[in-house]
Amino acid sequence: MIELKDVRVRLAERDVLDGLTLTLPERRIGVVGANGSGKSTFARLLNGLALPASGSVRVLGMDTRREAAKIRRRVGFVFTDPDAQIVMPTVAEDVAFSLRRKGLSKAEVNELVTDVLSRYGLAGHADHPAHQLSGGQKQLLALCSVLVLEPDILVMDEPTTLLDLRNSRQVARVIAELPQQVVVVSHDLELLAGFDRVLVLDQGKLVADGPPASALACYRELMA
Numbered sequence: 001m002i003e004l005k006d007v008r009v010r011l012a013e014r015d016v017l018d019g020l021t022l023t024l025p026e027r028r029i030g031v032v033g034a035n036g037s038g039k040s041t042f043a044r045l046l047n048g049l050a051l052p053a054s055g056s057v058r059v060l061g062m063d064t065r066r067e068a069a070k071i072r073r074r075v076g077f078v079f080t081d082p083d084a085q086i087v088m089p090t091v092a093e094d095v096a097f098s099l100r101r102k103g104l105s106k107a108e109v110n111e112l113v114t115d116v117l118s119r120y121g122l123a124g125h126a127d128h129p130a131h132q133l134s135g136g137q138k139q140l141l142a143l144c145s146v147l148v149l150e151p152d153i154l155v156m157d158e159p160t161t162l163l164d165l166r167n168s169r170q171v172a173r174v175i176a177e178l179p180q181q182v183v184v185v186s187h188d189l190e191l192l193a194g195f196d197r198v199l200v201l202d203q204g205k206l207v208a209d210g211p212p213a214s215a216l217a218c219y220r221e222l223m224a
């Protein structure tokens with residue numbers, strides 16, 4: 001559960017989000033809006049990477065201002081650029097690196113890594129250099145490295161921006177099958193069409209909020 005109460009975010013002496021009051025219990029939540037409308041800032045609010053200047057953000061019952069470290073352990077964040085998230089030389093090592101703080105044995109780590117890579121079609125690439133994967137495979141690897149930690153909530157900032165239609169659809173299928181709550185910032189309207197709820201931001205304000213059909217119609221009108 002995610003709850004925002006009268007949230008305002010200021011960056012460089014400007015309100016980039018304002019007046020956001022939301023309760024988000026749905027499993028698949030999309031966020032759409034023009035460039036610069038505040039979507040990434042909204043995503044960053046959900047794990048305490050951005051903090052409200054006023055109002056409050058509560059995630060899993062915790063206030064992001066007071067318990068950001070705890071929240072970050074339970075909210076997985078997938079950034080737009082997978083290269084920024086890949087830190088180890090090979091695919092398997094990169095996923096294993098995510099598990100370094102879990103205190104698991106080598107065999108347990110190997111089992112979890114093998115399992116997540118095979119679930120997302122990367123098993124054959126386990127020993128390949130991570131930076132030589134295609135853009136889509138890198139995006140899947142970044143997702144694997146977050147999912148292996150079994151977060152309670154997954155936040156994704158434009159997860160299909162770099163992808164062709166086939167890989168976008170693969171990520172859409174992955175998202176559809178995930179058991180946890182997922183919040184996705186995206187310009188990919190095909191992806192968001194299958195979600196439970198879509199928020200439309202414009203100049204830092206929530207201008208539409210509802211099922212994808214009506215929210216995306218509002219977004220299209222805004223962009224016309």
Ligand SMILES: Nc1ncnc2c1ncn2[C@@H]1O[C@H](COP(=O)(O)OP(=O)(O)OP(=O)(O)O)[C@@H](O)[C@H]1O
Pocket residue numbers: 011012016033034035036037038039040041042
């Ligand atoms: N660190 C920062 N310092 C100052 N201003 C910032 C900072 N980060 C973002 N902004 C500003 O806040 C506003 C919202 O940015 P944000 O990245 O949240 O928008 P967005 O909707 O995700 O945009 P896009 O679709 O282009 O990724 C923009 O005007 C941006 O210039």
